[in-house]
Each structure stands twice: as structure tokens, then as C-alpha cells.
Amino acid sequence: MPATEAFRPRPVNVALAVGFALAGCLAGAFYHPAPWRPFDLWAYLLTLLIALSLALRENRPFGVLVITAAGFAGYLLLGYQPSLNFWVPAVAFISVAAREGRGRIVCGTALLSAVIALSGVCGRLPWPVVPVQALIVPAVAFTVGLTQRRLAERNAELRRLTALLDQQQRQEARRAVLDERFRIARELHDTISQHMTIVTLQAGLAEYVFFTDPPSARKALGTAAAAGRESLEELRRLLVVLRTYDLGGASGPEHPADPVPDDLLADIDRIPALAERLEAAGLHVEVRFAGERRPLHPGIELCAYRVVQEALTNVVKHSGSATAEVAVRYLDDELRVAVLDHGGPLSATSTAGSGHGLIGMRERAKIWHGSLTAGTRPEGGFQVQLSLPLGQDRNGG
Known part of the structure; x- marks a missing residue:
């Protein structure tokens, strides 16, 4: 695949990324719960980085997961409200489960669980909720990604059989x-x-x-x-x-x-x-x-x-x-x-x-x-x- 095509995002992914970016920035601008740090320039930049990287989630799924997880972790460690940008790494992990190999899926599961656990700690949730949330979110995302993988495999097999039938x-x-x-x-x-x-x-x-x-x-x-x-x-x-x-x-x-x-x-x-x-x-x-x-x-x-x-x-x-x-x-x-x-x-x-x-x-x-x-x-x-x-x-x- 040419390099230009490898980084050419699909319109649906661009729309999804822009939607998450707008939602995060608007929520941060009008919602200031205590005791979280006010939504400033760094918060806007991190939100844009985390959300807009989703545009490439099908082209570079594991890399997008690393960027979103690292960006969300930095966002949390700077003291911003953890309810924002929470679902972006999970959406990125869906693409990993749907497209990557077993090794990267395991690494992605660990990475997502860690950042979700960090979100629970920074959000001061009760300690039993933190591990449960860290397990449930990756599990749901993995199930959705696995369903997409199987659907893609069936579609690929259908295309192969259609091409074979046409050739015959x-x-x-x-x-x-x-x-x-x-x-x-x-x-x-x-x-x-x-x-x-x-x-x-x-x-x-x-x-x-x-x-x-x-x-x-x-x-x-x-x-x-x-x-x-x-x-x-x-x-x-x-x-x-x-x-x-x-x-x-x-x-x-x-x-x-x-x-x-x-x-x-x-x-x-x-x-x-x-x-x-x-x-x-x-x-x-x-x-x-x-x-x-x-x-x-x-x-x-x-x-x-x-x-x-x-x-x-x-x-x-x-x-x-x-x-x-x-x-x-x-x-x-x-x-x-x-x-x-x-x-x-x-x-x-x-x-x-x-x-x-x-x-x-x-x-x-x-x-x-x-x-x-x-x-x-x-x-x-x-x-x-x-x-x-x-x-x-x-x-x-």
C-alpha cells in the first residue's frame, strides 16, 4: 500500500474524531466541577490530540491506541476532570481488537486497563469500582472489536467467493x-x-x-x-x-x-x-x-x-x-x-x-x-x- 493511502483516513473516522473533539472541548468549556483543574489551553490541546488521532484508527490502530492512552494519562495526571476523553482510548482499542494480531491485542488490553484504572483513581472512585471498571471497559471494547473482525473476515471471504465464482x-x-x-x-x-x-x-x-x-x-x-x-x-x-x-x-x-x-x-x-x-x-x-x-x-x-x-x-x-x-x-x-x-x-x-x-x-x-x-x-x-x-x-x- 502506498504511504499516502496508508495515512488517508476514512470520512466516517474523521467525522467520529471531530465529534469527540468538539464534544470534549465544549464540555470542558462549560462544565467546571470542583476540585478539578480549570479547562485551559493544555486541556484543549490534549483533548484535540486524543480525539483527532481517532481519524487514523483503522490505518494505524495500535499506534492510535498508544497516543490516546498516553494523552489521556497525561490529561489525568495534570489534574483535569476524568469524565472527559474517557471513551476515546476504548474506541481506539476496538480497532486494535478488530485488526491487530494476538500480541498487540494483549498489550492493548493491558494498556487500556491501566489507563482506565488510572482514571478511576484520579476520579476518586471507591476502590472496588476501580478494578471492575478496568476489566469491564476493555472486555466490552474487545467484544465489539472481535465482532467487527469476524464480520470483516466474512465479508472478505464473501468477496473471495464472489471473485472465484465470477472467474468460474x-x-x-x-x-x-x-x-x-x-x-x-x-x-x-x-x-x-x-x-x-x-x-x-x-x-x-x-x-x-x-x-x-x-x-x-x-x-x-x-x-x-x-x-x-x-x-x-x-x-x-x-x-x-x-x-x-x-x-x-x-x-x-x-x-x-x-x-x-x-x-x-x-x-x-x-x-x-x-x-x-x-x-x-x-x-x-x-x-x-x-x-x-x-x-x-x-x-x-x-x-x-x-x-x-x-x-x-x-x-x-x-x-x-x-x-x-x-x-x-x-x-x-x-x-x-x-x-x-x-x-x-x-x-x-x-x-x-x-x-x-x-x-x-x-x-x-x-x-x-x-x-x-x-x-x-x-x-x-x-x-x-x-x-x-x-x-x-x-x-x-
Whole structure:
């Protein structure tokens, strides 16, 4: 704390100090009981010194107690009436009890008891009253100071907890923003990757056979155009979903009772159509379903579809295999999806697709408390396996 702030008193303490000073000076000016010494210049100066030092009682509590006690003791020893300035050291000791350590509190208690006892002696009180007064005044002042200390500690703890809560809320807000960014990144990657792969392959094929085989070139360009249009349609659906619905399942649409429209989210039933589109890229995909097929939560259906989409896109981009298999099994409490290729000339590089795509697949599985494994097969090729528990399914049959 800067030195200027350390000696800058609070307005309430200044008002208290001025009040004690005015009260003491006015009482001394108009009240002259015998046999006490008349209130002269020294009495005014000591009263001002004792009272005005209270302005710094929170900044330097023990020092203020020493000044007030010493000033009151000098005031008494000079023979002035002891009823004035009596409570100022007690008020100073309240701040000591509220702010200082145990050692200074003990010293302050002794100091206040001594000056109160001196006041009783100088005031010619009966001898039993002197020790009782010397004990009661410090005890009351200590109780008030201890109450202030506990209140200050509770307020400090409340401020600390408030700051901690504010920090946690900011962290949660940042985490929510990051989660939303990751979710949008997953959706954009999964939506665009497959279609752009088809567009790129077919455009390259059309360029290669443009003069030698015009019909094949036209067919390839038509396939690329269809993939581009479908990519735009997927992006349209994605934008509607991101603006309106929570794909993570934490909350539903604006009205939780309203279901997510079926035409907005990709689902498991669209996997065969996905396989047909990949035929144009030269990949034959065999799709098999097992178990009792039933509607699941749209988020689970989307997760399964996107994992299959990304896995097949990696087969086209990295495996070089001409065939792939997709197996979807509906169990009582679990959905299992497997995508495998049989390897090809580029099968050794099939793991090249394990960057953002594999991260996104695992993130999707984690959202729905599932698991995803990916790796090479002993007999050759690559395999992706997804397991999603259905206990959380809210739309299941």
C-alpha cells in the first residue's frame, strides 16, 4: 500500500474524531466541577490530540491506541476532570481488537486497563469500582472489536467467493464458446470433406479424359456438380440446425417439447444413399443392418451418420481400396457401427486420415458417452468401430 493511502483516513473516522473533539472541548468549556483543574489551553490541546488521532484508527490502530492512552494519562495526571476523553482510548482499542494480531491485542488490553484504572483513581472512585471498571471497559471494547473482525473476515471471504465464482463463470463462458467452435468445426469438416473429395476426384478425372473420352468427362463433371449441390444443401441444413437446435442434446429446440425436424439432421437411414454417392468416386460400399431398427435420438443418429461419412471419406482419400463395408447393429442398450475397408495399393497410408477427422469422430462419440476405436486390421485394411449407449436415448422405442 502506498504511504499516502496508508495515512488517508476514512470520512466516517474523521467525522467520529471531530465529534469527540468538539464534544470534549465544549464540555470542558462549560462544565467546571470542583476540585478539578480549570479547562485551559493544555486541556484543549490534549483533548484535540486524543480525539483527532481517532481519524487514523483503522490505518494505524495500535499506534492510535498508544497516543490516546498516553494523552489521556497525561490529561489525568495534570489534574483535569476524568469524565472527559474517557471513551476515546476504548474506541481506539476496538480497532486494535478488530485488526491487530494476538500480541498487540494483549498489550492493548493491558494498556487500556491501566489507563482506565488510572482514571478511576484520579476520579476518586471507591476502590472496588476501580478494578471492575478496568476489566469491564476493555472486555466490552474487545467484544465489539472481535465482532467487527469476524464480520470483516466474512465479508472478505464473501468477496473471495464472489471473485472465484465470477472467474468460474468466465471460464465456463470461454469453454462454452470453445465447445461451440469445435462443434461447428466438426460439422463443417464432416459436411464438406466428403463432397469436396468427390468433386476433386471427378474434376480431376474429367480433366484427364476431357479430349480422349468426352462422355466419361461429361459424366464426371455431372457427378462433381451433383456433389457440389448436395454439399450446399448440407450446409443449408447445418446452418439451420446451428442457429436453432442443440446437437449435443443438452437442450432441445427453443421449445423443448418440439422435436427436431427430420429433414434438418442426417440420420442412419441416409447411410445407403451415402454409399450410392460414393459409387461415383469408385468405391463400392456394402451396407448391412442387424437387430431391431428403431428411431433413436436425432443427435445419436447424426453421430453415427457422421462417423460413417468421415470413415468412408478417408477410405476414398487415403486407402485406395475399391470396396468397403458398413455394419450397423441395434442392440437392446447399445448401437454399434463398424466401417472397414479391405486395403489397397495405398493401404499403408490409410491412417493419414486420422487428423482432424479422427479427432472429430472421437469428440462426437464422447458427447454421447460412447467410444470409438480406429486402426489397421491384421488381415489388411483399416477399421473404425463406434459404440453408443442407448440408455440416454430420449426418442428410442
